[in-house]
Amino acid sequence: xxxxxxxxxxxxxxxxxxxxxxxxxxxxxxxxxxxxxxxxxxxxxxxxxxxxxxxxxxxxxxxxxxxxxxxxxxxxxxxxxxxxxxxxxxxxxxxxxxxxxxxxxxxxxxxxxxxxxxxxxxxxxxxxxxxxxxxxxxxxxxxxxxxxxxxxxxxxxxxxxxxxxxxxxxxxxxxxxxxxxxxxxxxxxxxxxxxxxxxxxxxxxxxxxxxxxxxxxxxxxxxxxxxxxxxxxxxxxxxxxxxxxxxxxxxxxxxxxxxxxxxxxxxxxxxxxxxxxxxxxxxxxxxxxxxxxxxxxxxxxxxxxxxxxxxxxxxxxxxxxxxxxxxxxxxxxxxxxxxxxxxxxxxxxxxxxxxxxxxxxxxxxxxxxxxxxxxxxxxxxxxxxxxxxxxxxxxxxxxxxxxxxxxxxxxxxxxxxxxxxxxxxxxxxxxxxxxxxxxxxxxxxxxxxxxxxxxxxxxxxxxxxxxxxxxxxxxxxxxxxxxxxxxxxxxxxxxxxxx
Amino acid sequence: xxxxxxxxxxxxxxxxxxxxxxxxxxxxxxxxxxxxxxxxxxxxxxxxxxxxxxxxxxxxxxxxxxxxxxxxxxxxxxxxxxxxxxxxxxxxxxxxxxxxxxxxxxxxxxxxxxxxxxxxxxxxxxxxxxxxxxxxxxxxxxxxxxxxxxxxxxxxxxxxxxxxxxxxxxxxxxxxxxxxxxxxxxxxxxxxxxxxxxxxxxxxxxxxxxxxxxxxxxxxxxxxxxxxxxxxxxxxxxxxxxxxxxxxxxxxxxxxxxxxxxxxxxxxxxxxxxxxxxxxxxxxxxxxxxxxxxxxxxxxxxxxxxxxxxxxxxxxxxxxxxxxxxxxxxxxxxxxxxxxxxxxxxxxxxxxxxxxxxxxxxxxxxx
Numbered sequence: 001x002x003x004x005x006x007x008x009x010x011x012x013x014x015x016x017x018x019x020x021x022x023x024x025x026x027x028x029x030x031x032x033x034x035x036x037x038x039x040x041x042x043x044x045x046x047x048x049x050x051x052x053x054x055x056x057x058x059x060x061x062x063x064x065x066x067x068x069x070x071x072x073x074x075x076x077x078x079x080x081x082x083x084x085x086x087x088x089x090x091x092x093x094x095x096x097x098x099x100x101x102x103x104x105x106x107x108x109x110x111x112x113x114x115x116x117x118x119x120x121x122x123x124x125x126x127x128x129x130x131x132x133x134x135x136x137x138x139x140x141x142x143x144x145x146x147x148x149x150x151x152x153x154x155x156x157x158x159x160x161x162x163x164x165x166x167x168x169x170x171x172x173x174x175x176x177x178x179x180x181x182x183x184x185x186x187x188x189x190x191x192x193x194x195x196x197x198x199x200x201x202x203x204x205x206x207x208x209x210x211x212x213x214x215x216x217x218x219x220x221x222x223x224x225x226x227x228x229x230x231x232x233x234x235x236x237x238x239x240x241x242x243x244x245x246x247x248x249x250x251x252x253x254x255x256x257x258x259x260x261x262x263x264x265x266x267x268x269x270x271x272x273x274x275x276x277x278x279x280x281x282x283x284x285x286x287x288x289x290x291x292x293x294x295x296x297x298x299x300x301x302x303x304x305x306x307x308x309x310x311x312x313x314x315x316x317x318x319x320x321x322x323x324x325x326x327x328x329x330x331x332x333x334x335x336x337x338x339x340x341x342x343x344x345x346x347x348x349x350x351x352x353x354x355x356x357x358x359x360x361x362x363x364x365x366x367x368x369x370x371x372x373x374x375x376x377x378x379x380x381x382x383x384x385x386x387x388x389x390x391x392x393x394x395x396x397x398x399x400x401x402x403x404x405x406x407x408x409x410x411x412x413x414x415x416x417x418x419x420x421x422x423x424x425x426x427x428x429x430x431x432x433x434x435x436x437x438x439x440x441x442x443x444x445x446x447x448x449x450x451x452x453x454x455x456x457x458x459x460x461x462x463x464x465x466x467x468x469x470x471x472x473x474x475x476x477x478x479x480x481x482x483x484x485x486x487x488x489x490x491x492x493x494x495x496x497x498x499x
Numbered sequence: 500x501x502x503x504x505x506x507x508x509x510x511x512x513x514x515x516x517x518x519x520x521x522x523x524x525x526x527x528x529x530x531x532x533x534x535x536x537x538x539x540x541x542x543x544x545x546x547x548x549x550x551x552x553x554x555x556x557x558x559x560x561x562x563x564x565x566x567x568x569x570x571x572x573x574x575x576x577x578x579x580x581x582x583x584x585x586x587x588x589x590x591x592x593x594x595x596x597x598x599x600x601x602x603x604x605x606x607x608x609x610x611x612x613x614x615x616x617x618x619x620x621x622x623x624x625x626x627x628x629x630x631x632x633x634x635x636x637x638x639x640x641x642x643x644x645x646x647x648x649x650x651x652x653x654x655x656x657x658x659x660x661x662x663x664x665x666x667x668x669x670x671x672x673x674x675x676x677x678x679x680x681x682x683x684x685x686x687x688x689x690x691x692x693x694x695x696x697x698x699x700x701x702x703x704x705x706x707x708x709x710x711x712x713x714x715x716x717x718x719x720x721x722x723x724x725x726x727x728x729x730x731x732x733x734x735x736x737x738x739x740x741x742x743x744x745x746x747x748x749x750x751x752x753x754x755x756x757x758x759x760x761x762x763x764x765x766x767x768x769x770x771x772x773x774x775x776x777x778x779x780x781x782x783x784x785x786x787x788x789x790x791x792x793x794x795x796x797x798x799x800x801x802x803x804x805x806x807x808x809x810x811x812x813x814x815x816x817x818x819x820x821x822x823x824x825x826x827x828x829x830x831x832x833x834x835x836x837x838x839x840x841x842x843x844x845x846x847x848x849x850x851x852x853x854x855x856x857x858x859x860x861x862x863x864x865x866x
Contacts, residue, residue, distance in 0.1 A: 045504055045507075046503070051503065052503065054503060055507060055510075056511040058503075058507040059504065059508035059512070060511045060548070062507065062508050063508060063512075146510075158550045159553075310565050310566070314564055314566075315563055315565055320565075389565055390565050390566055390567065391563055391564070391565050392563070392564055392565070392566075392568070393561055393562070393563055393564075394561050394562055394563070395561035396561065400573070403574040404572060405570050405571060406561060407570055416562065420562060420563070425555075426554065429553055451555040453553055453554065453555060456551075457551040457552060458551075458553055460551030461553050475553075
């Protein structure tokens with residue numbers, strides 16, 4: 001797929017690169033590939049990577065993209081992958097002004113990938129790594145048959161959200177095998193007891209009974225802890241299964257591959273609003289201040305407004321992100337922060353506040369380095385912003401069977417938004433016990449925070465986990481405020497009320 | 500570079516077709532795909548196949564949006580709203596999967612274990628057809644083969660040194676011209692004619708027509724896949740019969756009584772007038788609630804069938820659709836009279852669920 005860019009686009013690329021560097025954007029080398037619409041759908045279906053392991057879900061995505069393209073419902077404007085060098089795709093047949101817009105946008109993304117700390121541990125040679133995964137899985141398929149391998153991948157993908165979303169920094173360490181050790185309480189009942197050396201007849205005085213008892217109690221507790229497996233509830237369910245499920249070598253490898261790819265994509269989901277906002281901020285800055293020719297203004301405005309438009313009632317991450325970045329820039333340019341500003345009670349003065357300190361640009365660069373969506377919204381969304389953006393919370397009204405606007409109070413808007421973003425909008429599921437009821441069964445616990453799981457899907461997922469764990473699996477959750485223990489023993493799904 | 504995705508796509512389609520096959524019985528009885536038929540394809544709605552995940556139920560979760568409106572303002576009902584969640588949420592979409600009629604017929608055959616139809620007089624009938632297969636150097640101008648002509652001219656000019664790469668003008672002369680030419684081929688001909696007859700008297704309601712419609716769709720699909728060309732004719736009757744087009748066939752409702760013989764007479768006329776019995780494989784399907792006007796008319800029907808109609812046909816199928824007025828006597832009369840005749844099949848269709856069984860009865864003979 002080595003399409004040389006035509007001279008005009010090549011010049012545009014160089015121009016944009018220089019401007020971006022001038023602003024301090026620090027990117028990997030970016031390689032633009034010019035592809036036609038069919039190819040771009042192919043690459044998009046594969047998540048931007050030209051070579052991935054064979055799986056029907058990519059085909060489904062492709063089918064969907066193809067159809068929506070044919071019916072003019074969707075047009076992919078940008079496709080960029082977090083890799084060094086960074087690959088991005090331009091669609092043949094788009095107007096030159098669109099291509100420039102995409103290029104500028106891509107420079108924003110790539111800068112974000114390289115500098116945002118949540119991406120620090122992502123594999124920058126993922127293009128190669130994905131290709132390796134593809135090769136491995138194809139080998140397995142050649143040896144074992146397509147369907148066997150595919151079924152297992154299906155089961156793994158069904159739980160690919162059960163990773164520790166926030167452990168991206170620790171590069172996802174897995175639980176150690178050694179914690180599996182269960183010590184026999186009989187054999188070493190007295191080993192490790194601390195006693196003072198003495199003569200026999202002094203025993204009761206030097207090592208009084210209470211002292212011995214305390215020692216024994218402490219020891220028992222220690223053993224209890226050891227016997228508990230995992231010692232602490234494990235959030236990285238995939239790692240737990242990789243380590244402890246009775247898998248064959250190839251299965252273990254596939255589960256690891258699925259897990260690795262899930263961790264690679266996790267930061268992108270964690271920074272969607274920021275990343276898109278940052279890229280949109282830069283494409284609009286670069287385009288409007290430098291690159292646009294007079295003749296291109298109208299088309300640019302049209303397409304830019306298309307990317308940041310919100311349909312009534314909807315929230316567009318591009319729009320939210322760019323507005324928040326601009327808001328931050330303005331506030332730090334004018335010095336609208338800190339104790340003095342916060343304590344000022346005169347809205348007129350606050351409105352006209354301008355200390356001309358010009359720290360805005362510096363601040364947003366800092367923000368793009370340190371934050372993810374949750375902290376970004378938490379730190380910078382304030383009352384004025386919510387009002388200006390006309391944000392509201394909505395909910396489902398059972399009585400009318402419709403979604404309705406519930407509230408415009410900015411605190412509620414903020415907490416609702418934060419809630420939907422935390423843990424990436426995924427339920428938190430932990431491995432509580434890998435030897436449940438001392439029968440080698442698996443107990444998962446859903447940390448219920450107000451939202452129920454979708455019940456049918458949960459039971460289906462449980463079946464898939466059973467296929468991996470190959471002993472009965474249980475999920476502790478709540479349904480309509482009632483504690484439930486869902487179980488699957490390989491034949492039937494059981495449901496019990498629980499505390 | 501990306502042959503991979505094509506394979507994934509193929510695999511996906513395979514899986515989807517597998518799903519359709521699994522649910523074929525459901526599709527067959529619900530009539531969901533009737534009316535979604537193009538020329539060669541039927542589009543079948545399939546729910547997107549989804550890998551299950553632990554995830555939140557959508558209904559409870561509210562979200563954040565932007566725009567005008569007071570608290571209480573409705574945002575509408577559709578599941579679209581889920582898209583507003585700023586997190587990662589994927590909407591579910593229904594896929595329209597296109598399946599060719601041929602494939603559908605094969606699935607049907609597998610599902611119902613239908614034997615392949617043995618066309619009447621196979622091989623004995625033949626038709627001549629012209630096939631343009633060859634190239635000749637004489638012929639009429641309207642068959643001139645431009646590409647071949649050009650190639651001949653190019654060859655000639657290169658060989659004779661007249662070709663100049665700087666100025667590549669090709670001028671054909673008379674002996675360069677090439678013409679398409681044809682061959683006569685003998686083709687075994689097997690054409691089929693389907694005649695649908697339906698009772699549209701007052702006692703046949705919408706539900707009954709729906710059943711007939713679904714059933715005829717599958718009959719069409721099957722017979723069409725067995726023959727090269729098919730003709731379909733429609734006859735409706737109450738006390739009198741007339742030929743109508745497809746649309747009228749399914750949408751007419753009369754209030755009169757029922758004289759089944761009128762339809763059989765018209766059917767016979769139609770065959771005698773337009774079709775040569777030797778050349779056509781003829782299928783007749785008759786749907787009614789079986790409430791014939793009188794015993795004499797029933798007798799007339801039986802005589803007509805015995806002496807004239809059935810001998811001309813590959814298969815005569817009578818489907819008795821149950822209506823809320825109960826169902827009539829006619830099916831019993833036919834069964835008594837045609838017990839041993841393989842060319843006449845009767846089937847009782849009580850409700851939509853019975854479509855499956857009755858299709859098997861109708862088509863299971865391999866006629």
